[in-house]
Amino acid sequence: MGKLSKIGWHVLYVKSRHEIKVDKLLKENKIESFVPMIKTIRSWSDRKKTIEIPLFSSYVFVNIKSSLDLYKALSVDGACAYIRFGSEYAIVKQQEIDQIKFIVGEKDITDIEIDNNNCKVGDIKKIQYGALNGVECEILNVNNVNKIIVRVKSLQQNIKATIPSCYLKEISEVA
Structure with a gap:
């Protein structure tokens, strides 16, 4: 597992269509998280409907303030892994x-x-x-x-x- 080199915003990969659920569970655990949502129009044979979907499919942004937060966020139901590039965690600037x-x-x-x-x-x-x-x-x-x-x-x-x-x-x- 890569080292936690910096505190800050990390990208948590979650199960498909679990972004909102994971976001809610993270907030219940007092971990700051963010799921950017966008509006889109979905068409069916009989109607069209505007719905909100996550901008980044299967991604939840998590503001990590300690190594305990890193592991607590990963233990939330629906969370899979942190996005990494090589051995380094992806860190998103504020x-x-x-x-x-x-x-x-x-x-x-x-x-x-x-x-x-x-x-x-x-x-x-x-x-x-x-x-x-x-x-x-x-x-x-x-x-x-x-x-x-x-x-x-x-x-x-x-x-x-x-x-x-x-x-x-x-x-x-x-x-």
């Missing part, structure tokens, strides 16, 4: 957690989805309005709709969302 919270909490941002493919370099912009003010993102042009990508480097994941183009401004290049 800034990245805050960015995820802003993205899933902002009403003007729609069509949120996960993309773990590294995209080719595109235009880099900075968001200038709303809760995401100051966040740098990469722009993709998909069917004439501006989409942003916010990179969560510690997870090796990207968050894609549609955002109004008036929210974006050029970043002056540093020579």
Whole structure:
């Protein structure tokens, strides 16, 4: 098992469709956790319904403050393992957690989805309005709709969302 090198936000891999249950159990055990939820439309033959699903399937973010928290969180029913890269645990920076919270909490941002493919370099912009003010993102042009990508480097994941183009401004290049 890898060493607990740092306290902070770790990524707990959980059983399929157990994200909310594990989150609730962690909070009952007084361990800070976070499951980013997004709204999506599901279609059946007779109806359509808007439902909330986790942004990261089978992931729960856990704020570890001691080695006891590390083991308590893993012992919760539905928890499987911590995400690791090699022998090191994946640690998510507080800034990245805050960015995820802003993205899933902002009403003007729609069509949120996960993309773990590294995209080719595109235009880099900075968001200038709303809760995401100051966040740098990469722009993709998909069917004439501006989409942003916010990179969560510690997870090796990207968050894609549609955002109004008036929210974006050029970043002056540093020579």
